[in-house]
Amino acid sequence: MNPPPRHPDPPRLRPAAPGEAAALTELALRSKGHWGYDAAFLESCRDELTVREDELGARRTVVAELPDGRIAGFRTLEGEPPVGVLGMMFVDPDAIGRGIGGALARHLVAEARAAGFTRLTIDADPNAEAFYLAQGAVRVGATPSGSIPGRVLPLLELRLEPAGHC
Incomplete structure (x- = not known):
C-alpha cells in the first residue's frame, strides 16, 4: 500500500488562536x-489530551x-530553557503521512533553538516513537503514562x- 501523497501546499504554521482549544482537543483524540x-x-486519556483555552500561549x-x-x-x-518538553504533537488522521508532522517538528526545533533550549524531552506514544527517532530524537528511557x-x-x-552553531 502506498502512503498518502504529501499535501501539495505546505501548511501555514501559526500560533493557536483564542477559541481553538476545544478543536485541538478533539484533533488530539482523533489522532x-x-x-x-x-x-x-481514549476516554482515559481525555484529561491528559485536553488543551485548555487559558494555556494556549503559555x-x-x-x-x-x-x-x-x-x-x-x-x-x-513547554518549559523554560535550557531544557524543555514537547508536550503534545498531533496530526489529524486524514493528514498523517503528508508532511504535516515533519513541518511541525522542524518549526519546533527552530523555535526551541531561538528561545535558547538545548534539549527537549518527549514522552512518546509507542506508535509515534519511530517518527520522533526519524526527527533526530534518541530513546533515553521509559516513563509512566499519565493516563493509564x-x-x-x-x-x-x-x-x-x-x-x-556550525
Whole structure:
C-alpha cells in the first residue's frame, strides 16, 4: 500500500488562536484513536489530551493550517530553557503521512533553538516513537503514562545545537 501523497501546499504554521482549544482537543483524540485504541482507552486519556483555552500561549501552541483553513495538526513547546518538553504533537488522521508532522517538528526545533533550549524531552506514544527517532530524537528511557496505570511510554530526548552553531 502506498502512503498518502504529501499535501501539495505546505501548511501555514501559526500560533493557536483564542477559541481553538476545544478543536485541538478533539484533533488530539482523533489522532490518538488512529492507532486503534478503543473508546475506553481514549476516554482515559481525555484529561491528559485536553488543551485548555487559558494555556494556549503559555504552552507555545502552534497549529498547522491547510490552505482551506482546516487545522491539520498542532504541537506545544513547554518549559523554560535550557531544557524543555514537547508536550503534545498531533496530526489529524486524514493528514498523517503528508508532511504535516515533519513541518511541525522542524518549526519546533527552530523555535526551541531561538528561545535558547538545548534539549527537549518527549514522552512518546509507542506508535509515534519511530517518527520522533526519524526527527533526530534518541530513546533515553521509559516513563509512566499519565493516563493509564501500569502503561509505560518511551522517553525520548532531542538535543539541539544552539542557533547559529556550525
